[in-house]
Amino acid sequence: MSESSVATHAGHHREGFVKHYFFSLDHKMIGRQFLFTGLFMLVIGGLLAMMVRWQLGYPEEPLPFMGGFSEDFWDGESWWAQTAPFGIVTSEFYNTLFTMHATIMIFFVVMPIMVGGFGNFLIPICIGAKDMAFPVLNMLSYWTFVPGVLLMLLSFFVPGGAAGGGWTNYAPLAAVPDYAGVEGHWGVTLWCISLFIIGFSSLMGSINYITTIINMRAPGMTLFRMPLTVWSLFIVAILLLLALPVLTSALAMMVFDRMFGTHFFIPDGGGEPLLWQHLFWFFGHPEVYILVLPAMGVTSDVLAVFARKPIFGYRAMVYSMCAIALLSWVVWGHHMFQSGMDPVLGTAFTLTTMLIAVPSAIKTFNWLGTLWGSSIRFTTPMWFALGFVSLFTIGGLSGIFMASTPVDIFIHDTYYIVAHIHYVVAGIIFGIFAGLYFWFPKMFGRMMSETLGKLHFLFTFVFFNLTFFPMHFLGVGGHMRRIYNPTQYEFLQPWQEMNTFITMMALCLGASQIFFVINFIGSLFWGRRAEDNPWEANTLEWDAPSPPPHGNFLEDPVVYRGAYEYSSPEVEEDWLPQSVYLETAVAGPEGHD
Amino acid sequence: MLEQLIDLMNRLNVNMLNWLPEAASTYAQAIDEVFYIIYIITGLAFLLVTVLMFWFLLQFKARPGRRARYSHGNVALELIWTIVPTLVFLGIFFYSQSTWSIIKYPSEFPESDVQVRVVAKQFAWEFHYPGPDGEFDTDDDKMFDGDLYVPVNKVVGLMLRGSDVIHSFFVPEFRLKQDILPRRDIPAWFNATKTGRFEAPCAELCGPGHSGMKGWVNVYDDAEYQAWVAEQWPPAPVEEAPVDTGAGKTDQEDMPQGDVPLQDDVDQMDPGDSGQADIVE
Numbered sequence: 024m025s026e027s028s029v030a031t032h033a034g035h036h037r038e039g040f041v042k043h044y045f046f047s048l049d050h051k052m053i054g055r056q057f058l059f060t061g062l063f064m065l066v067i068g069g070l071l072a073m074m075v076r077w078q079l080g081y082p083e084e085p086l087p088f089m090g091g092f093s094e095d096f097w098d099g100e101s102w103w104a105q106t107a108p109f110g111i112v113t114s115e116f117y118n119t120l121f122t123m124h125a126t127i128m129i130f131f132v133v134m135p136i137m138v139g140g141f142g143n144f145l146i147p148i149c150i151g152a153k154d155m156a157f158p159v160l161n162m163l164s165y166w167t168f169v170p171g172v173l174l175m176l177l178s179f180f181v182p183g184g185a186a187g188g189g190w191t192n193y194a195p196l197a198a199v200p201d202y203a204g205v206e207g208h209w210g211v212t213l214w215c216i217s218l219f220i221i222g223f224s225s226l227m228g229s230i231n232y233i234t235t236i237i238n239m240r241a242p243g244m245t246l247f248r249m250p251l252t253v254w255s256l257f258i259v260a261i262l263l264l265l266a267l268p269v270l271t272s273a274l275a276m277m278v279f280d281r282m283f284g285t286h287f288f289i290p291d292g293g294g295e296p297l298l299w300q301h302l303f304w305f306f307g308h309p310e311v312y313i314l315v316l317p318a319m320g321v322t323s324d325v326l327a328v329f330a331r332k333p334i335f336g337y338r339a340m341v342y343s344m345c346a347i348a349l350l351s352w353v354v355w356g357h358h359m360f361q362s363g364m365d366p367v368l369g370t371a372f373t374l375t376t377m378l379i380a381v382p383s384a385i386k387t388f389n390w391l392g393t394l395w396g397s398s399i400r401f402t403t404p405m406w407f408a409l410g411f412v413s414l415f416t417i418g419g420l421s422g423i424f425m426a427s428t429p430v431d432i433f434i435h436d437t438y439y440i441v442a443h444i445h446y447v448v449a450g451i452i453f454g455i456f457a458g459l460y461f462w463f464p465k466m467f468g469r470m471m472s473e474t475l476g477k478l479h480f481l482f483t484f485v486f487f488n489l490t491f492f493p494m495h496f497l498g499v500g501g502h503m504r505r506i507y508n509p510t511q512y513e514f515l516q517p518w519q520e521m522n523t524f525i526t527m528m529a530l531c532l533g534a535s536q537i538f539f540v541i542n543f544i545g546s547l548f549w550g551r552r553a554e555d556n557p558w559e560a561n562t563l564e565w566d567a568p569s570p571p572p573h574g575n576f577l578e579d580p581v582v583y584r585g586a587y588e589y590s591s592p593e594v595e596e597d598w599l600p601q602s603v604y605l606e607t608a609v610a611g612p613e614g615h616d
Numbered sequence: 617m618l619e620q621l622i623d624l625m626n627r628l629n630v631n632m633l634n635w636l637p638e639a640a641s642t643y644a645q646a647i648d649e650v651f652y653i654i655y656i657i658t659g660l661a662f663l664l665v666t667v668l669m670f671w672f673l674l675q676f677k678a679r680p681g682r683r684a685r686y687s688h689g690n691v692a693l694e695l696i697w698t699i700v701p702t703l704v705f706l707g708i709f710f711y712s713q714s715t716w717s718i719i720k721y722p723s724e725f726p727e728s729d730v731q732v733r734v735v736a737k738q739f740a741w742e743f744h745y746p747g748p749d750g751e752f753d754t755d756d757d758k759m760f761d762g763d764l765y766v767p768v769n770k771v772v773g774l775m776l777r778g779s780d781v782i783h784s785f786f787v788p789e790f791r792l793k794q795d796i797l798p799r800r801d802i803p804a805w806f807n808a809t810k811t812g813r814f815e816a817p818c819a820e821l822c823g824p825g826h827s828g829m830k831g832w833v834n835v836y837d838d839a840e841y842q843a844w845v846a847e848q849w850p851p852a853p854v855e856e857a858p859v860d861t862g863a864g865k866t867d868q869e870d871m872p873q874g875d876v877p878l879q880d881d882v883d884q885m886d887p888g889d890s891g892q893a894d895i896v897e
């Protein structure tokens with residue numbers, strides 16, 4: 024171990040700072056770059072959400088900390104004085120806030136961290152490869168992502184502000200600049216261009232992942248011996264490859280409509296607004312599974328490690344992910360039940376949507392099966408994985424309500440949807456935290472604090488539920504989503520207290536993340552040095568030194584078994600790494616899973 | 617059966633559907649019933665998962681000397697939890713479908729007693745009545761800005777027409793929601809079962825004035841409605857009076873006074889900028 028870290032450090036110095044930290048070809052460094060970018064954007068996206076909640080809890084009252092600005096400041100021409108006069112969120116700015124919040128969380132937090140960060144760091148090392156198949160393409164993927172990030176952030180500062188049509192940016196509101204009611208048409212245009220660009224970044228990544236997984240597995244690493252995290256990322260890469268071009272083309276059409284006078288989505292020139300919705304959701308539903316599958320993979324791996332038990336129904340887990348991937352292409356219409364799409368089509372989409380809920384149910388029960396008869400070590404990553412399971416259960420079940428067309432008539436476009444989205448998509452953040460606490464020792468060679476980690480989990484879990492569960496109630500009360508000021512409606516007057524309560528809980532949820540920030544930064548510099556395999560786990564990444572050097576492994580690994588041989592009767596310890604050769608074992612590299 | 621269950625949920629204080637706005641249309645009841653059924657099924661599933669999870673967490677905490685069960689799965693169990701959810705979900709599908717088709721399939725719409733055209737624009741509803749001749753786009757048409765007047769227990773047919781962006785006509789008490797697309801007519805219907813005045817917000821983000829875009833549905837009993845009709849379209853004086861009298865007059869004047877909620881709300885909600893008042897005209 025010490026030898027290897029010496030070797031790594033020697034590597035650092037030879038390489039030079041810029042090459043090592045910025046233009047690295049090493050999959051692990053590129054993974055860390057995506058991770059840090061994603062965490063940075065998480066802070067931004069979180070602050071936007073706090074402002075959205077402030078406006079809903081305390082409509083048209085100045086944001087906190089605005090008293091510090093002078094009268095002169097508000098009279099001035101500065102960006103902030105114009106955007107939020109006297110610290111009050113305007114309705115235009117409000118639309119921008121929730122649009123950019125969702126866009127950032129989906130495209131600039133969950134995707135870069137899960138797919139870019141974990142995908143890059145884990146895929147090669149978990150299958151026993153030295154690096155990705157195309158290291159240069161990999162670096163390019165990150166550096167294509169960066170201008171996308173910058174453009175999206177820049178769009179806040181153009182005249183008229185950033186996009187405000189919702190993360191779904193339905194046409195014609197988004198396709199005709201005049202309808203937005205703001206001066207300046209660059210907001211949505213930059214939104215399109217930015218997503219257009221990061222689409223290419225994801226494409227490069229996904230080609231790389233697919234190639235690497237197909238071609239570069241270590242001897243003995245059959246597909247059905249791969250950890251579920253790798254399986255999930257493999258399937259996600261395929262989904263990305265097929266779904267993103269659809270979004271990319273739709274975005275191009277949108278830009279053409281906005282800037283060059285075409286009418287793809289504008290009925291005044293013979294276009295069709297629903298075409299945008301079909302294209303968007305044809306991408307959009309696979310997208311939500313692109314977001315959630317890696318969290319499912321990570322959760323499965325973390326659960327097995329800390330339950331000290333093989334994952335329950337490994338093959339069923341793989342097949343249900345495949346089923347989700349296939350079915351996700353034929354359910355997009357459930358976002359359009361009330362859109363004016365033929366209601367008969369709605370019937371067909373309900374059927375497929377009900378079917379896609381089945382694999383989700385299977386996975387949940389298999390996670391429970393994994394816990395049954397286990398021997399649980401309650402570490403921080405385990406708590407977050409358990410948190411993900413319980414949040415996903417609620418999110419999956421609330422999906423059933425919306426999949427039922429008649430119920431959806433009422434809850435579509437209400438806070439019920441917002442509750443659902445957050446239980447599934449914001450629940451993914453629990454998967455991210457589970458993965459971060461779990462692989463942090465491998466990524467950075469140091470341990471995180473368990474005490475701070477558990478406090479982080481406790482507060483996050485409690486305030487998460489206090490924030491998002493009551494949104495179901497709002498939805499049942501008919502409270503629309505994306506409205507600027509609920510007090511404008513008589514039937515929503517009784518709900519204002521609940522809105523204020525949710526806002527307070529959301530602020531606490533945001534504040535709870537301080538535990539993570541302290542823990543993450545503190546451990547990065549001062550954490551206890553990590554051993555190679557601190558969690559006593561089986562998968563190949565734990566064979567490599569922490570952190571792994573270029574090329575990952577000190578000697579090329581050979582794989583003799585599946586990833587989940589915990590508490591195997593063949594050995595005394597309760598773990599049995601994939602790469603350990605046992606004399607007594609019946610089979611060699613080609614043997615049983 | 618359902619009633620007993622609802623009763624039980626009420627006593628246990630776990631009936632979140634108590635917060636539904638009152639049901640005031642014929643199909644509101646039907647929708648709520650599906651809502652309840654799904655709520656009960658998913659509630660039980662949630663309970664099952666949660667109880668099992670807590671039990672396992674308490675029971676199977678690592679202890680020195682105990683080893684986890686070495687098991688890769690159980691085919692019988694896995695088949696059960698594949699097949700049972702499938703059947704339940706299919707059941708929900710068929711149960712939902714009958715209600716959905718009644719409400720939304722144009723081929724199954726009931727014959728309507730009153731026809732109204734709803735025109736949506738940033739950021740207001742306009743309600744157009746065909747007048748005594750029963751034909752739209754004739755001289756006796758009348759338009760009401762923000763207020764819809766309908767008789768109770770009668771089928772009201774709506775033709776939803778968009779002009780600019782997408783809006784969505786939502787009447788929570790009726791459980792009615794339908795998006796409105798520019799340049800398209802989308803049919804919808806309801807049959808109100810209660811008299812009263814119901815808020816009808818726009819449910820689809822439609823721009824900076826989306827919040828506060830709303831109107832009112834006034835459900836009158838038969839006599840009130842007839843009186844209202846008589847007031848709006850006074851019986852023509854003898855024979856063939858030239859029909860176009862008053863056609864040029866704006867409808868605004870005929871509107872019941874004291875109630876233009878929309879404009880007010882839109883104006884008051886904007887603290888600094890005048891941009892959006894302009895859009896409202």
Ligand code: HEM
Pocket residue numbers: 191311312314315357358376377379380383418419420422423425426427431434435436440443444447448
């Ligand atoms: C158990 C299976 C699920 C079912 C049956 C389901 C069903 C639905 C339905 C019917 C809608 C549309 C509701 C409406 O707009 O009226 C919806 C919206 C949504 N779902 Fe799910 N869902 C499921 C799982 C997921 C998962 C796993 C994710 C993400 C990881 C997800 C993310 C979303 C998002 C983001 C939206 C809202 C999109 C928007 O309008 O902004 N869902 N879901």
Ligand SMILES: [Cu+2]
Pocket residue numbers: 307308311354355357358
């Ligand atoms: Cu979907």
Ligand SMILES: [Cu+2]
Pocket residue numbers: 738739782783784818819820821822826829
């Ligand atoms: Cu509207």
